[in-house]
Amino acid sequence: MIIEPRTRGFICTTAHPEGCEQGVLNQIEYIKSKGKIDSPKKVLVIGASTGFGIASRITSAFGSDASTIGVFFEKPPSEGRTASSGWYNTAAFEKAAHKAGLYAKSINGDAFSNEIKEQTIALIKKDLGQIDLVVYSLASPVRTHPVTGVKYKSSLKPIGDVYTNKTVDFHTGEVKEISIDPSVEGDIENTVAVMGGEDWEMWIDALKKENLLSDDFKTVAYSYIGPKLTEPVYRNGTIGRAKDHLEATAFKITDKLKDISGKAYISVNKALVTQSSSAIPVIPLYMSLLYRVMKDNNVHEGCIEQIQRLYTERLFLDEVPTDNEGRIRIDDLEMRADIQEKVAELWEKVTTENLMSIGDLQGYRNEFFHLFGFNYDEIDYTKETEEVVDIAGLQD
Numbered sequence: 001m002i003i004e005p006r007t008r009g010f011i012c013t014t015a016h017p018e019g020c021e022q023g024v025l026n027q028i029e030y031i032k033s034k035g036k037i038d039s040p041k042k043v044l045v046i047g048a049s050t051g052f053g054i055a056s057r058i059t060s061a062f063g064s065d066a067s068t069i070g071v072f073f074e075k076p077p078s079e080g081r082t083a084s085s086g087w088y089n090t091a092a093f094e095k096a097a098h099k100a101g102l103y104a105k106s107i108n109g110d111a112f113s114n115e116i117k118e119q120t121i122a123l124i125k126k127d128l129g130q131i132d133l134v135v136y137s138l139a140s141p142v143r144t145h146p147v148t149g150v151k152y153k154s155s156l157k158p159i160g161d162v163y164t165n166k167t168v169d170f171h172t173g174e175v176k177e178i179s180i181d182p183s184v185e186g187d188i189e190n191t192v193a194v195m196g197g198e199d200w201e202m203w204i205d206a207l208k209k210e211n212l213l214s215d216d217f218k219t220v221a222y223s224y225i226g227p228k229l230t231e232p233v234y235r236n237g238t239i240g241r242a243k244d245h246l247e248a249t250a251f252k253i254t255d256k257l258k259d260i261s262g263k264a265y266i267s268v269n270k271a272l273v274t275q276s277s278s279a280i281p282v283i284p285l286y287m288s289l290l291y292r293v294m295k296d297n298n299v300h301e302g303c304i305e306q307i308q309r310l311y312t313e314r315l316f317l318d319e320v321p322t323d324n325e326g327r328i329r330i331d332d333l334e335m336r337a338d339i340q341e342k343v344a345e346l347w348e349k350v351t352t353e354n355l356m357s358i359g360d361l362q363g364y365r366n367e368f369f370h371l372f373g374f375n376y377d378e379i380d381y382t383k384e385t386e387e388v389v390d391i392a393g394l395q396d
Contacts, residue, residue: 001387003082005374007171010278012085012372016381017077017389019373020088021095027058027304028096034308037063039316040132040218044120046071046111046203049086050371051274052222053137055303057093059311060133067103067128071111071120073140077388085372091391098392103127105393111138112199114146117206123395124207130214131207136200136221139276143194146202152193155238156280157183163232166347168285168355170278170364175352178281180233188241195242197221197249204253204264217262219253220315221246225268225331226286227340229347233282247327265315266327269306270334273367284364285355289346290334292360299333302367306330 006013043060047053048070060066070090077083090106097104105123109116124131144151157180164179200221207213223243226234234240246266253264271277271287278284294300301309314321314328323329333339346358355361369375 001080002382002384003387004381005369005372011275012369012374014372015082015085015088016373016379016385017082017088017091017387018385019370019376019379019381020085021092021373022376022378023370023373024054024058024089024092025096027055028062030304031059031062031308034063034312037308037311037316039064039066039311041066042128042131042214043068043133043135044071044124044131045069045135045137047136047138048072048106049074049090051137051139051272051276052269052303052307053135054086054089054093055307056135056137058304059307061093061097061102061104062100063308063311065102068097069120069123069128070104070106071116072106072108073110074108076108079388082387083389087391088373088389091389094392105395106391107395108391110144112140112143112146117203119395121206121210121212124212125210130212132214132217134203134207134219136203136219138199139274140194143199145193152190154191154194154242155183155187156233157181157187158232158237159183159188159241163237165233165282166285166350167281168288168361170284170288170361170368173352173355173361175285175350175355180281183238187238191238192242192245195239196245197247197252198245200246201249201253204256208256208260213257213260213262215260217257217260218265218315219262220265220267220328221250223247223266223268223327224271225335226271227335227343229344230282230286234280239280247325251326263320265320265322267310267315268327268329268331269310270301270331272303272306273364273371275371278368285350285359286343286347288355288359288361288364289343289350290339291363292358293339293342293346294333295360295363297339299336299339301333
């Protein structure tokens with residue numbers, strides 16, 4: 001079938017298999033071009049199919065020849081209907097990994113559930129014995145608690161007051177004012193239940209109970225802080241409370257890992273276009289300006305550059321550099337004073353009329369469509385492509 005992008009708000013309801021493969025191959029080539037990485041050889045990535053998750057899996061596999069297991073929840077294709085982009089990303093990754101002689105298997109299902117944890121544990125026992133690194137990169141708007149059965153839904157709201165600021169409709173380029181009502185009772189609890197650290201801790205507890213964590217084991221979860229500009233809707237909002245909980249959980253997990261000299265880390269990453277970040281009001285406009293400033297200063301990075309630098313310059317050093325809160329900061333270039341001062345200056349003057357000239361809205365759009373396999377120069381989107389693609393290492 002001929003596959004074209006169909007958008008609805010901040011999501012694209014179609015994905016292009018060849019385009020997704022191109023994106024994965026581009027990331028693989030970047031990692032291979034940077035040389036070998038001294039990092040763990042048996043890696044589990046939870047939330048492994050898009051964004052920082054697929055970048056982590058690629059970096060592990062093609063940077064240090066690691067055996068990888070990926071867990072994700074993606075929609076498979078059917079005749080006449082495309083899969084979700086993460087399905088095609090994983091199919092492309094496993095195709096390349098197997099061609100390179102690397103172990104790569106995947107599990108598709110609800111990572112919050114006990115069933116998927118048990119299935120993952122069984123696969124590790126059968127094939128790998130133990131795991132050296134767990135990357136927790138799960139992003140979901142809802143979670144059904146595996147013990148209580150309660151379904152939680154996260155929200156992106158300020159706490160206390162109505163928040164009003166600029167945003168952009170990145171499809172049309174219209175810069176407009178938006179007001180977001182504050183959280184109501186239950187919003188914070190729900191968001192923490194979905195996006196906090198409880199599930200991360202449950203995964204590590206389950207793996208450790210079965211003696212599946214190697215000595216000197218590490219685990220890392222990804223977070224974001226951002227500038228003062230986005231504080232009311234992000235770090236000081238409901239999602240920020242969830243990130244606080246996630247970050248506090250790292251210390252709890254580290255305490256539980258003392259007997260195997262293990263450690264849990266939070267990596268604070270830079271603002272990047274992901275399916276999650278596209279949904280947050282204000283963020284697309286901030287990123288459009290940020291991208292222009294960082295590109296002008298030759299310090300812009302995508303997911304794969306971020307994770308490559310995390311692995312080589314932070315996470316696997318003998319002494320892992322952290323901030324005063326114990327967090328790894330790979331958002332250091334975004335948060336550089338000169339970068340943020342320039343973004344703040346542009347924010348004050350940005351309008352619908354000047355955004356294309358003072359910002360990088362086109363760069364933002366390209367990265368958004370890249371998420372779904374579109375806008376790659378190497379792909380002829382007028383040609384028919386096979387929408388039904390299998391993941392070679394997918395476990396039943």
